[in-house]
Amino acid sequence: MVVPGPRQADSADPDQGLAAMGSTADAAPQAGAAHQTGDTGQAGDAGHGRHRSRLRYLAGILGPGLITGAADDDPSGIATYTQTGAQFGYGQLWTALWMLPLVTGVQEACGRIGNITGKGLARNIKDHYSLRTLRLLVVLLAAANLINIGADIGALGASAALVIHIPVAVLMVVFTLLILTLEIVVSYRQYAKVLKWLTVSLLAYPITAFLVPQPWGTILRATFVPHIEFSVAFFYVITAVIGTTITPYMFFWQTSQEVEENKGRAVKRSLRDMRTDNAAGMFFSQATTWFIIITAATVLHTAHVTTISTAADAARALEPLVKTFPHSGEIAQGLFALGVVSLGMLAIPVMAGSTSYALSEARGKPEGLDLKPRQGRYFYGVIAASMLIGLCLNFIGVNPIQALVFAAAFNGVAAVPLLWFISRLAGRRDVMGTARSGRLSRVVLAVTIIGMAGSIVAMVASYVTS
Numbered sequence: 009m010v011v012p013g014p015r016q017a018d019s020a021d022p023d024q025g026l027a028a029m030g031s032t033a034d035a036a037p038q039a040g041a042a043h044q045t046g047d048t049g050q051a052g053d054a055g056h057g058r059h060r061s062r063l064r065y066l067a068g069i070l071g072p073g074l075i076t077g078a079a080d081d082d083p084s085g086i087a088t089y090t091q092t093g094a095q096f097g098y099g100q101l102w103t104a105l106w107m108l109p110l111v112t113g114v115q116e117a118c119g120r121i122g123n124i125t126g127k128g129l130a131r132n133i134k135d136h137y138s139l140r141t142l143r144l145l146v147v148l149l150a151a152a153n154l155i156n157i158g159a160d161i162g163a164l165g166a167s168a169a170l171v172i173h174i175p176v177a178v179l180m181v182v183f184t185l186l187i188l189t190l191e192i193v194v195s196y197r198q199y200a201k202v203l204k205w206l207t208v209s210l211l212a213y214p215i216t217a218f219l220v221p222q223p224w225g226t227i228l229r230a231t232f233v234p235h236i237e238f239s240v241a242f243f244y245v246i247t248a249v250i251g252t253t254i255t256p257y258m259f260f261w262q263t264s265q266e267v268e269e270n271k272g273r274a275v276k277r278s279l280r281d282m283r284t285d286n287a288a289g290m291f292f293s294q295a296t297t298w299f300i301i302i303t304a305a306t307v308l309h310t311a312h313v314t315t316i317s318t319a320a321d322a323a324r325a326l327e328p329l330v331k332t333f334p335h336s337g338e339i340a341q342g343l344f345a346l347g348v349v350s351l352g353m354l355a356i357p358v359m360a361g362s363t364s365y366a367l368s369e370a371r372g373k374p375e376g377l378d379l380k381p382r383q384g385r386y387f388y389g390v391i392a393a394s395m396l397i398g399l400c401l402n403f404i405g406v407n408p409i410q411a412l413v414f415a416a417a418f419n420g421v422a423a424v425p426l427l428w429f430i431s432r433l434a435g436r437r438d439v440m441g442t443a444r445s446g447r448l449s450r451v452v453l454a455v456t457i458i459g460m461a462g463s464i465v466a467m468v469a470s471y472v473t474s
Contacts, residue, residue, distance in 0.1 A: 069281040070288060071200060072265035075354065076115060076258050077289025078207040081296045082355030083163035083318070083348050084156055085252045089297050090322040092245055093304025095314045096237070098230035100246060101305070104298040105231055107253050110459065112290040113452030114427065117434040117445065118259050119282045122266030124443045129263040130369035133429050136439065139370070141425070146366045148422035149256050150394075153359045156257075157398030158406070159318075160359070164352035165402075166320035167345040177403070183353065184399045191357045192388050195378055200268075203357075209350030210292055212343045213299040219340050220306050220330055227302055240473055247420070247463040253297070254456065256422045257362040259430060262286075264365040268376060279443060303344075323348060356395065364390035420464045427457045 081089075092100045118129065125132055133142045165180035172179075190199060236242070270276045308316070308325055316322050323344035327337040361377070364387050368375035373386040381388055431453040435445040445453070 066284075069277070070204065070285050071269055072262050073115065073119060073282070073284075073286035073289035074207055074292070075200070075203045075265070075289065075358070076262040076286075077291075077293035078203075078210055078296075078351060079261070079355040079358040080111070080253060080255070080258060080290075080293045081210065081300075081351055082156070082359075083160045083167070083352045085297075086300060086348055086351070087163065087316060087318050087322065088245075088248050088252045089300040090304040090308070091316045092249060093301040093306075094308040094316050094322075095245060096242065097305040097309040098227060098302070099235045099237065099242070100249065101227065101230040101298065101301050102232065102234045103246065103249050103253075104294050104301060106234070107250070108290060108294045109452060110456045111254050111294070112287055113449060114254055114430065114456055115258060115262055115290060116283055116286050117430050117449060117453060118263045119266045119286050120279060120440070120443060120445075121430070121433050122263035123270065123276060123279065123282050124440050126267055126270065128267060128365050128369045128375070129260050129426075129430070130366040132263075132433050132439070134370060136433065136436075137429060142370055145256075145422050145426055146370050148419075149260065149366055150363050152255075152419045152422065153257055153363045154394060154397055155401070157356055157359050157394055158401030160352050160356050161395075161399050162402045163318050163320050164349055164356070166318060167323055167348035167352075170320065170323055170345045171342055171349075180399060180402060183349075184356075184395050187353055187356050188392055188395050191361065191377070191391055192381060199377060200265075203354055206350050206354040207292070209347050209354075210296045212347030212350075213296050213303065216326070216340050216343045216347075217299045217303045217306075219336050219343075220303065222302060222306055231298070240469075243466045243469075247466045250459065250463045251419050251423070253294075254423060254460065255419050256426050257359050259423075259426055260362040260366045261358050264362070264375070268378070271376070271378065307340075320345070320348065356398075357391075360391045360394040360398075363394050364388070420460065424457060424460050424464065427453060427460060431457065 092103075121129065121132060127135070130142060130146065133145075161180050161184055162176075164183055165176045168174070168179045168183070169176045190202065194202070266282065303326075304316070304322065307330060308314070308322075313325055316325070323341050326344055327341040330337040330340040365375055367373075367390050368387045371386070374384055375387045376384065379387060431445070431450065433439055434453070435450060437444050
């Protein structure tokens with residue numbers, strides 16, 4: 009595949025594209041308006057056509073960024089955010105807002121690297137830096153992803169069992185096989201559409217939050233004003249929130265998906281489109297986090313339920329406590345469980361796919377969701393192995409939820425050097441050309457690296473002092 013150089017990356021002006029779409033969409037309404045005698049009808053129809061064209065334009069550019077953002081709210085993440093609200097009430101709600109610019113900046117740099125270079129993150133590190141270091145980072149990524157996949161499969165099965173009353177073990181096997189089949193058999197374009205529709209499940213959490221009367225004044229203050237408690241437990245949970253929000257599998261996945269998006273295109277999608285997609289995905293991800301925390305704080309913390317082990321536990325705990333109107337508790341439990349199942353079906357293939365992209369690129373194997381099974385035996389083999397091993401963790405006596413502590417440590421250790429490589433790659437003129445990082449991007453990445461390094465220190469300190 010011939011990849012356009014850096015100067016071609018923004019050759020498709022999104023404003024021109026929008027204008028072109030607008031003129032095409034307006035043609036029919038304007039033609040119909042020609043039969044009317046007044047200019048008012050023509051102007052109204054033309055405005056309606058432009059509005060619809062803008063919506064089609066926005067829907068068309070949403071993809072890797074939106075999917076990556078939604079996958080960030082996987083069942084393990086939902087459990088972490090619920091625990092935050094249950095244990096500390098609104099005390100850590102501010103993290104949802106303050107983390108937004110950091111995660112947006114990191115994922116923008118990842119998307120930009122994939123868009124400009126036409127290569128995934130692992131291949132870029134391999135080409136420009138140390139292969140030995142890359143192998144170590146990929147091993148850490150794979151280990152953390154396996155544990156996360158196992159925990160997410162367990163939470164997905166347990167949450168689904170709350171709604172359809174089938175044994176959890178059966179549901180775990182069925183969902184694993186369904187997700188694996190879709191990721192291998194369906195082409196990238198079709199599979200991306202499936203993942204985009206699954207992001208609609210993010211709406212389950214705002215709806216659940218509005219089923220409960222909320223102290224909105226207190227919530228707004230807690231959103232903007234940081235609250236700190238100098239305790240091991242407080243800093244430990246904040247470390248978990250940071251590690252869940254900014255995590256290595258997202259780095260690899262979004263970089264590779266930007267490459268996938270440009271395959272078969274005559275012109276790359278513009279950086280403006282990529283950034284809009286990324287900003288939308290990260291905003292919806294953090295907004296969902298915000299709603300999960302306030303629901304847990306208002307319902308669980310107020311009722312002195314302060315320990316949540318899994319996302320399914322959170323859904324189960326809501327039913328007897330939500331009493332806004334008849335059956336509101338059942339509705340809240342069902343919505344919460346539906347969100348866990350849908351986001352699990354989105355996040356599990358993202359984690360398995362990110363592992364496969366990283367290992368395939370590190371070993372020089374063909375990679376991509378458009379490969380036929382025979383062409384991508386190694387690529388799809390890693391995906392299958394990741395999901396099946398994660399499934400088995402639920403049956404061999406390993407508690408995936410407890411293992412998430414170790415996964416968080418792996419992610420924290422791997423994230424800091426990966427962020428350094430991302431910052432270096434995104435800022436190199438010989439790699440990125442005129443699309444290299446500006447001052448704002450460099451500052452955001454530097455602050456994120458310092459914050460992630462600090463989270464590792466906090467995690468170690470929590471173990472030493474406990």
